Amino acid sequence: MSSKTTGADPEIDANPFELSPAEMKAMGYRIIDMIVEHSVNVADKRPVTQVTREEMDWLLQEPMPETSTPFMEVLDHVNKNIFDSSAHLDHPRFYSFVPSPNNIVSTLADSLATGFNLFSGAWVSSPGAAELEMLTTNWLLRLFGFPVLEGGGLFVSGGSMANLTAMVTARQNILGDDFSKGVVYWSDQTHSSVERAARVMGLRKDQIRIIESDEQFRLPIDRLKNTVEQDAKNGLHPFLVVGNAGTTNTAAVDPLYRINTLCRHHKIWMHVDAAYGGAAILCPQGKADLAGIELADSATIDPHKWFFQPYEIGCLLVRDSNRLTGTFRTQPAYLRDLTGAAEEINFYDFGIQLTRRFRALKFYMSVKTYGLGAFRKSIENSLALAEKFGQWINDSDNWEIVTPPSLAVLTFRFNPSAKSSSATDRNLDAINQKLSDRIIAEGKAMLATTLVNGRTVLRMCLINPRTTMDDLLSTMATLESYVDEEFSN
Numbered sequence: 001m002s003s004k005t006t007g008a009d010p011e012i013d014a015n016p017f018e019l020s021p022a023e024m025k026a027m028g029y030r031i032i033d034m035i036v037e038h039s040v041n042v043a044d045k046r047p048v049t050q051v052t053r054e055e056m057d058w059l060l061q062e063p064m065p066e067t068s069t070p071f072m073e074v075l076d077h078v079n080k081n082i083f084d085s086s087a088h089l090d091h092p093r094f095y096s097f098v099p100s101p102n103n104i105v106s107t108l109a110d111s112l113a114t115g116f117n118l119f120s121g122a123w124v125s126s127p128g129a130a131e132l133e134m135l136t137t138n139w140l141l142r143l144f145g146f147p148v149l150e151g152g153g154l155f156v157s158g159g160s161m162a163n164l165t166a167m168v169t170a171r172q173n174i175l176g177d178d179f180s181k182g183v184v185y186w187s188d189q190t191h192s193s194v195e196r197a198a199r200v201m202g203l204r205k206d207q208i209r210i211i212e213s214d215e216q217f218r219l220p221i222d223r224l225k226n227t228v229e230q231d232a233k234n235g236l237h238p239f240l241v242v243g244n245a246g247t248t249n250t251a252a253v254d255p256l257y258r259i260n261t262l263c264r265h266h267k268i269w270m271h272v273d274a275a276y277g278g279a280a281i282l283c284p285q286g287k288a289d290l291a292g293i294e295l296a297d298s299a300t301i302d303p304h305k306w307f308f309q310p311y312e313i314g315c316l317l318v319r320d321s322n323r324l325t326g327t328f329r330t331q332p333a334y335l336r337d338l339t340g341a342a343e344e345i346n347f348y349d350f351g352i353q354l355t356r357r358f359r360a361l362k363f364y365m366s367v368k369t370y371g372l373g374a375f376r377k378s379i380e381n382s383l384a385l386a387e388k389f390g391q392w393i394n395d396s397d398n399w400e401i402v403t404p405p406s407l408a409v410l411t412f413r414f415n416p417s418a419k420s421s422s423a424t425d426r427n428l429d430a431i432n433q434k435l436s437d438r439i440i441a442e443g444k445a446m447l448a449t450t451l452v453n454g455r456t457v458l459r460m461c462l463i464n465p466r467t468t469m470d471d472l473l474s475t476m477a478t479l480e481s482y483v484d485e486e487f488s489n
């Protein structure tokens with residue numbers, strides 16, 4: 001048949017993205033080699049590399065290319081100029097913020113999810129993905145003591161998005177459309193994403209109560225109660241308290257039972273931000289620390305933190321999934337054929353995103369492959385390591401614990417005066433800052449400072465299963481050598 005009768009037009013029909021199977025495999029194998037190489041050798045790399053904007057511009061800026069470049073050349077360029085200049089949050093001596101020690105099974109599962117590019121919004125488009133998201137969020141509901149039948153959950157990009165989704169749900173369900181008198185409450189230790197969510201929601205500053213935390217950095221229930229009661233007396237409408245199950249700075253846990261009692265009494269939505277600390281519920285110590293979370297209306301969990309998943313996967317759990325659909329469900333005409341049966345969940349009705357990647361796959365495959373016991377063991381090891389290191393600091397001459405290990409986070413500082421000499425607090429702030437600046441600049445460890453009660457301290461978040469006591473002792477030896485060089489007289 002001629003092309004005239006079939007309608008074929010080689011010019012128009014040509015797919016400019018097509019590659020041969022051999023080419024695709026060569027590209028894929030090279031990438032797998034790189035990923036495995038990184039996973040095996042990360043400890044030998046610098047945990048952090050400081051590069052200026054000018055240097056980065058020089059390495060990467062170029063006009064949008066019209067013509068092709070061989071893939072391997074592009075890959076080498078990316079490897080050399082992007083990965084080598086980046087911090088490695090999976091490095092055993094990356095102690096700052098919340099490290100990201102992801103696991104290889106999830107990494108591969110995520111590649112699979114990308115390769116098949118399932119649309120994980122609608123049941124009709126990907127019932128397997130929807131079923132897996134139901135299964136895995138049900139696992140989490142059960143783990144956190146939420147009701148599984150009425151409860152619901154969905155995966156989102158991270159903790160910030162889970163907090164926003166929860167807060168919008170709270171507002172819609174408690175206040176409806178008129179929220180001009182609504183007021184929200186949380187402690188001054190609460191993650192910045194919560195305040196940002198309030199801004200996104202259009203809450204005014206005078207609708208936000210940031211309560212000063214107590215001496216252990218928890219939300220003080222009396223102060224909260226007084227503020228709520230005063231607001232109610234003034235004709236305002238308290239509608240949301242955000243409690244913490246592991247603050248980012250010191251991993252403090254708010255008094256969740258007491259917050260719940262207050263919330264029930266005043267018909268306030270209780271949300272718990274367990275983005276950091278949530279995974280600790282897997283072991284007895286963590287479960288005891290997080291007690292009361294099971295009573296919340298919603299909770300944020302962040303599997304790309306202590307559940308060892310690669311970015312981006314956060315999770316929102318709610319006691320009553322109807323609260324989510326009641327808040328987010330819309331019915332555009334062009335999606336009317338996707339609605340399906342009532343029990344066939346369309347996750348796009350549960351949150352903000354319509355098009356969603358298949359986040360459940362990596363969580364599912366890693367838990368299935370390693371077993372939950374491996375996750376539990378790793379978390380228990382981290383809790384034990386933090387305790388052991390805390391003891392080492394306590395026993396040392398030059399170092400002082402500022403906040404003791406909580407959920408594997410501790411803060412400490414150089415302070416020989418705690419035991420002998422007479423350096424002033426301001427001196428100590430400068431010295432500790434200098435120690436952190438230098439160890440980061442030299443790329444020996446990522447050990448940033450934070451402020452605790454206005455004092456500059458060093459903060460460690462020890463959730464990486466690769467981190468050992470030897471890493472910690474070698475980091476301390478490096479810091480001690482800086483002290484000897486710079487501050488002893």
Ligand SMILES: Cc1ncc(COP(=O)(O)O)c(C=O)c1O
Pocket residue numbers: 098157158159160161163191193246247248273274275276302314
């Ligand atoms: C307690 C807490 N909540 C929320 C977030 C925000 O999570 P994400 O960075 O995944 O958006 C963080 C991040 O560190 C956190 O520690």
